Amino acid sequence: MQVFTVATTPFTDQKPGTSGLRKRVPAFRQAHYLENFVQSIFDTIAAPPGSTLVLGGDGRYYNREAIQIILKMAAANGFGRVLAGKGGILSTPAASCVIRKYRTYGGIILSASHNPGGPDGDFGIKYNTANGGPAPEKITEAIFAASKKIAQYRIVEADDVALDSLGDSQIGDMAVSVIDPVSDYAELMETLFDFPAIRTLLSGGFRVKFDAMHAVTGPYAREIFVNRLGASADSMMNAEPLPDFGGGHPDPNLTYAHELVEALYGDNAPDFGAASDGDGDRNMILGKHFFVTPSDSLAIIAANAHHVPGYKRGLAGIARSMPTSEAADRVAKALNIPCYETPTGWKFFGNLMDAGKVTLCGEESFGTGSDHVREKDGLWAVLFWLNILAVRRQSVENIAREHWARFGRNVYSRHDYENLPANAANGVMKLLRDSFVELRGAQFGHLQVKLCDDFSYTDPVDGSVSTGQGVRILFTDGSRIVFRLSGTGTEGATLRIYLESFEPDVSKHNLDAQEALATLISIALRISELRERTGRDKPTVIT
Ligand code: G16
DSSP states (O other): OOEEEEEOOOOSOOOOBTTBEEEEHHHHTSTTHHHHHHHHHHHHHOOOTTOEEEEEEOOOTTHHHHHHHHHHHHHHTTOSEEEEEEEEEOOHHHHHHHHHHTTOSEEEEEOOTTSOOSTTSEEEEEEEOTTSSBOOHHHHHHHHHHHTTOOEEEEEOOOOOOTTSOEEEEETTEEEEEEOTTHHHHHHHHHHSOHHHHHHHHHTTOOEEEEOTTSTHHHHHIIIIIIITOOOGGGEESOSOOTTGGGSOOOOSTTTTHHHHHHHHSTTOOSEEEEEOTTSOBEEEEETTEEEOHHHHHHHHHHTGGGSGGGTTOOSOEEEETTSOTHHHHHHHHHTOOEEEEOSSGGGTHHHHHTTSOSEEEETTTEEEETTSSSOOHHHHHHHHHHHHHHHOSOHHHHHHHHHHHHOEEEEEEEEEEEEOHHHHHHHHHHHHHTHHHHTTOEETTEEEEEEEEOOEEOTTTOOEEOOOOEEEEETTSOEEEEEEOSSOSSSEEEEEEEEEEEOOGGGTTSOHHHHTHHHHHHHHHHHTHHHHHOOSSOSEEO
16 A cells, blocks of 8 residues: 655635534635645544544535545555445434444544535535544644644545445555445434334324435435335435435525425425434424424423433433523423533533533524434434324424423524625624623613623533633523524625523414514614624525
């Protein structure tokens, strides 16, 4: 095996965002761009010679080429074995499962998650550590530092590995095992959920629709829902993974999963609908003519965990990201377990799960998961809901309304302003930060500001501190407005406004969220000068 050391010069923009490095495909295709970042990962993690690495991605455009390059670089960097998903496929939660099950050193996941794909779409790469979770900030920062001073990378010359047949081959001294991307994950799901009960539900006329959005979960959903649970084949939509996601935007929300939304809000709608994103870690849950917000979904899952075999033993605690609604906090309080508030990004949950402090985690950005892996997990959330439905035999809407009646309703919405000029978006955030002093105690009609700050978090396990995690405006009645810049986009800036108020009165639970939040929305626009500064008169996406 001949190892080549290739001279290179640094790129200045290889800073990982909320979840790895995401750039347009043409950026990744620049000479040495992918190689520099991969070598920066390898230099940072310093895996002992002979270590095993997991490798796979969401099948988006450039996935296969990138995998061949990374395999040759892994061989040149002394790895002993790579477990690669067949066809280069591994959903993000499945990669986490495989890393943990086979106790590998870590894994590289190729995905830009919910961002669109294709030759001019997005591509991404992230490193997950031995616990199966996204590398914590101290590692991603070290990777970025390495990328700024890289001078060479190592690669071997070898034939491409046949990724489409299961089995072992060699690149020089390194073994490559092409594994079934679905089976380990599907087995894990069978240990957590009551498959016979779900099968009985599905065979009794309960109708489901799952939208894989032409992304990675198609094969997983077919194996689990159709083959193992007996759902009809036509309950799967867009189940064929395509490198450009069929031209769609594989983000399971009310805007981008519109085909599913139309089915669930149409005549003769199914009883349950769900969608997942590009790499299978996000989920959206719908009932007949009913949308469950991700924040409510986390709270409902927590309140019903005792119905599900894998969680009957009880929950150690719950964690949610700061912008996620406080609905889960109310359940934690009732269960007498702790609820942690972390910055946005699944990587912040890893320490809490490893330390046994939490069992369930969730984010408003359509992510829910548990300590079965160290990533959020779209199909896990769908199975959790189906298990609850199989036991309770009520509609999704009834379950949500009963939940609100018991705990009160945290009325919630997120308004996204996508692709803003970075200057304008940064200007809005600066204005807000500069207004803290005058905002404190300010009165807006019946609402009074109790506290405003830029959220910072001290990890209770390792004491690491993360600052600048979003502007919070908290009101004395418990309402909240949060402003935050997205860390996953590749072009311009996306400003997110998160709005929340608490409604204990059941007679008002029918209100449309946008109506119920109208006062908060107008306060948010006023204090941020968003319209004036960006020229936008409405959000791009409302969820
Ligand atoms: C990623 C992270 C999530 C996080 C989300 C926020 O999701 O894995 O933990 O909540 O980004 O995105 P933004 O910074 O744009 O608000 P994903 O699904 O893109 O991997």
